[in-house]
């Protein structure tokens with residue numbers, strides 16, 4: 184239910200107009216276009232940029248919304264060490280939420296953080312062995328479990344007497360208002376405080392594990408916009424999110440109390456970019472997670488509570504004019520993960536007044552765009568686009584060009600540019 188519902192509720196609406204420190208008024212799209220074109224004039228497109236002022240503004244916005252709770256930075260939504268380092272240098276952030284154990288080990292080896300939570304269970308035997316062989320890594324990295332089967336697998340891979348691994352239990356924080364109705368991501372089988380306590384007891388009863396955290400990601404609030412331009416859908420979404428947040432505060436608080444009676448938890452992690460307001464209302468949560476809010480992809484345009492600035496964009500060159508009203512761009516088919524549909528396509532951003540065609544969408548090698556601005560585009564011009572999600576564009580480009588105003592500051596590698604790929 185979640186995926187289809189979420190997919191239908193997330194839409195692309197107008198771009199950022201939030202105030203910031205940028206030298207360029209973000210609402211003045213032609214000024215932005217001139218700035219980005221000037222900064223990258225000496226580079227060949229396709230290329231991707233980070234608007235550093237937009238990124239920093241987004242960081243400040245997240246810090247304000249986190250209401251004093253430390254923000255763990257979701258690396259999957261960044262996938263660029265330069266940007267991770269920049270986010271982690273802000274006093275409002277603490278630690279990384281990694282998406283795979285090999286990634287966590289790589290971040291640890293590169294000294295990105297000394298507190299890395301792998302937010303998804305791992306069955307990677309080689310990475311588990313690498314972790315267990317390094318006492319310092321074992322002190323820095325926390326792995327996720329949601330069942331005794333995960334403990335069994337780790338024991339089987341590492342054998343008896345393995346060094347203690349830091350473990351976090353994932354709680355299912357979806358909303359189940361009625362039998363067989365599940366609103367939220369399908370993640371953990373641990374739903375009730377009693378189930379959380381049972382698993383906590385199993386962890387502490389075993390040698391080789393140290394229970395340090397509890398995590399729950401309320402994707403039905405954090406990852407689904409409540410302001411997609413359709414008044415009815417938005418009202419329904421707001422109602423669901425209010426109800427879900429109220430139910431969750433009670434259940435998560437009870438689960439945390441039950442687990443704390445068994446183990447001395449270092450942290451209780453919750454939320455994501457879209458839910459900072461409600462997650463921080465829950466007194467049992469000690470830290471929040473955010474990543475997408477730093478980048479400002481199109482899926483995060485549809486929230487009433489905040490509006491990140493588009494901080495990462497990519498430029499494609501116009502290579503053809505098949506008709507006066509159509510400009511065809513090179514490449515561009517960078518479709519985002521999730522329930523596929525229009526919301527997962529990239530969006531033409533600059534100049535304003537362009538859209539993809541329904542028949543071709545964003546193509547493997549060619550992307551036609553139409554709309555009033557297409558008539559003004561000539562072969563060799565650039566169109567700036569936004570990705571639907573925050574981190575996946577970094578899997579398409581080796582480098583991000585760091586732009587401040589209309590200046591190119593430096594060029595930094597993405598994960599892909601560093602030759603690493605973690606799934």
Ligand SMILES: Cc1ncc(COP(=O)(O)O)c(C=O)c1O
Nearest residue numbers: 257260400455456472473474475
């Ligand atoms: C466990 C977990 N926490 C938090 C987030 C939120 O990340 P972001 O702020 O980048 O949307 C996610 C996203 O999927 C997640 O899986």
